[in-house]
Amino acid sequence: MFSFLRRKLFSAPPPPEATATPAAEAPAAIPQPASAPMAVVAAPVADATPARTSWLNKLKSGLARTGSSIAQVFTGTRIDDALYEELEAALLMADAGVGATQHLLDELRRRVKDTRCTDPAAVKALLMEVLTELLQPLEAPLQIGATQPTVMMVAGVNGAGKTTSIGKLTRHLAGMDCKVLLAAADTFRAAAREQLSVWADRNRVEIVSQEGGDPAAVCFDAVTAGKARGCDVVIADTAGRLATQLHLMEELRKIRRSLGRSMEGAPHEVILVVDGNTGQNALTQVKAFDEAIQLTGLVVTKLDGTAKGGVLAAIALWNRERVAQGKPVVPVYFIGVGEKLEDLQTFNAREFAQALLS
Template identity: 70%
Template structure:
């Protein structure tokens, strides 16, 4: 459900963009001026019946996000149930943020920023402090908020990596469905050639979305990726997505294989892959940050997909990523359904977590 995603002329850049949620106050979420990659301004719901209809699915997403982050958010919210703003409150908040896997650096940054905001606002109520924490967290996460751009190159080649079990192939399937629904011609590369289940799973998603897939049993993953890029160019695909085998960053010889895939894709098309996405499991907390650092050093990541945020008490890891390795988070997921993968908004996330 990418509200403003639509097919553009091939010479122009398209972008997966979504309508921002209606803010609590008019100034809470500023509306940027339309750019070449922005297809429609954010409109007040009262201005148009169509706008109101478009807003409804996003509200449903916000409800699911808030529900998914409940375990993380409830432990932080308990800090603000008292009546005083004192050192004890900040100490409790520090403990809650660390337990949520925000990490030491992000936790200290948020505490310092929050104390500054409290002083400037002359806040005297813990609930007012909680709302100031929403602002502090939203500002910290803002650098992660960026749309996934497709269309600057034809085809746009996306290489997707991650460890087994992170939800990599499922995320590719969901993204493919959304792209296909937005009239983008997608071609999938089943470059996890040694795991039959991965090829079969990707094949199911290809059938559902009615897109083409390049697959080869037991072949070389780099060769499959090479063939897929060439096939994408020949068949006029808008996007080629390569699903690679799950790799732990400690498996150095297997990480070298991912580097090889990236090099070979570059030989098939100059400048490709245009996007290198890492899918990480939000349940893994600080380990997710470790994966981000390792895969980024090896491959030069351009974006992240953070999955399985529902049911975890470690949703604070996005703060750690923002402070220590601010790679854009293109999508976050809170469930298995198609609509449970959505574009990331810093303020939406902060509100869902803390309000």
Template identity: 60%
Template sequence: PAQRPGAAPRRAAYTPAATAAAVSDAPAKTSWLGRLRAGLARTGQSFTGLFVNVKVDEDLFEELETALIMSDAGVEATDRLLTALRARVRKERIEDGARVKEVMRELLAEQLKPLERPFDLTRAQPLVVMIAGVNGAGKTTSIGKLARAFQAQGSSVLLAAGDTFRAAAREQLIQWGEANNVAVIAQREGGDPAAVAFDAVQAGRARDVGVVMVDTAGRLPTQLHLMAELQKVRRVIGKADAAAPHETLLVVDGNTGQNALAQIKAFDEALGLTGLVVTKLDGTAKGGILAAVAAGSQGVRPVPVYWIGVGEGVEDLQPFVADEFAAAMLGGS
């Protein structure tokens, strides 16, 4: 059954060009690439061996088509990618499997590139970020990780415990805030989430905070009354700051594969999403879902992917970089 939810310095943009360097140094960056490849290993298994000692013919393309579909890339993205790959193979008269893989990685990265977008921390003071998602997608955990990253960038952070139905979510945010010197605006269990959001934005402005992050309770997009409540939260944020929320993010569990498309479409129609946080990609065989998003499969608008997650650690949530993801998805570096 459905549950009812109830002065910082100016900062630099949090850009894919900097990638993991925002919260770590070069060795950690290398470690992140390794974690990404390991996280997408099950997706990459579909492509393992396809490019080794093979004849570049229609049989290979059919196997690649199967592998892409199995990775949840979807029909639209698969057709687009293989059409481009066939054209390159013919034009360059490619006969080597390794070269086919290299070209496929280039084309996949090219198709994913529109999802790669800088997250600009400088566009407002405070920058108000509203975060939504279904139950269990990892919203509260992602908020903690992002807050840590923003702090590393020099931004002060304030959190709004907008999940007033689930006490554990509120307590999790409060505990995280206490451990990291981050203020949390919260109400009693069963309080009005819109009021929490309003108070947080007002407090953020009064305290000259860099980023205000508003958590919301998980809900399914089919729960129309709860989606209406989410829209109310967004409207009330606008009453506290006419330009807010400046970012409206959806946290998506990468393991849901093609089902994520319905979530993205519904939340986008309700809220006007500005970006995605794709979590739990470690161990998934469905990494191709980002290609489906980029292709606009099932009528989904290609919403930018700001961050992807491949583990529980703070360092396991990093900016999405198309080249890195394409290489990891195909099982290579």
């Protein structure tokens, strides 16, 4: 379960508009005088709850194949060029990419030299520290409530787990008494609308849906309805697409512009859901979608399958390059290890490094 820190200001909502069709009766907003806007923060901090411990075990299991390959490098008794060569091969096989692998090796060599380390097990511990430090800029809380509503646009390729991730996030937000409205912007695929409608009904939240309509128009109507109904969060589920489908990527840009017209500053979050099993292709997707719609965060799913996990190191190095160019970090808000609600959890760099190298 996410850890939430929360301060909330409700204003009495005006009468609802006809654009939104409730999937279930929504709870009434409670007017409360307050001096600060609502702030719902999903904090990426480790905790010792049974749910988190169980989730970490799933993460370790999902990354076990990669972890064992890297761990075998440190079973010898000597620290020499052969060890570094084997480690380089293992990191590349883990989909860390050439750049991140070189960064990790260079930093590891420097620390081994500075500490005069002679024990392979201690070198592995140094690698864990190096990897943790590389990944730490990816840690960031998902903040909801600086504006009302907070408008979130979610994108991703087909099969990445986008709609399921939206459903899980919606459930946690609704569980914290946030009023959520979903926008089914995949208007031409009935199965997508039905899937989102199921999540809306299950979470007892409202949904704006339109068969065969313009996705940008649906998103515009959803934000308009969200403002009228006093919603805290509006989440737009866009159609899955490959980054090479230029006409569909242009549709995403149109949706983003439409959200901006519906509310100043919107969308406040532009989140890409990527499949952890796709390796370096995940980084390619991140770059392409960021160029098209300016991402603010990521959700990495399916790390319980054949995921190698090293791609997060490549994403972290890409973020370093962004910062050097004066651009903001695109953090990893959540990572997923299964289909259950509790299988989507906040990203923690040290936990991930430990799971990958255990």
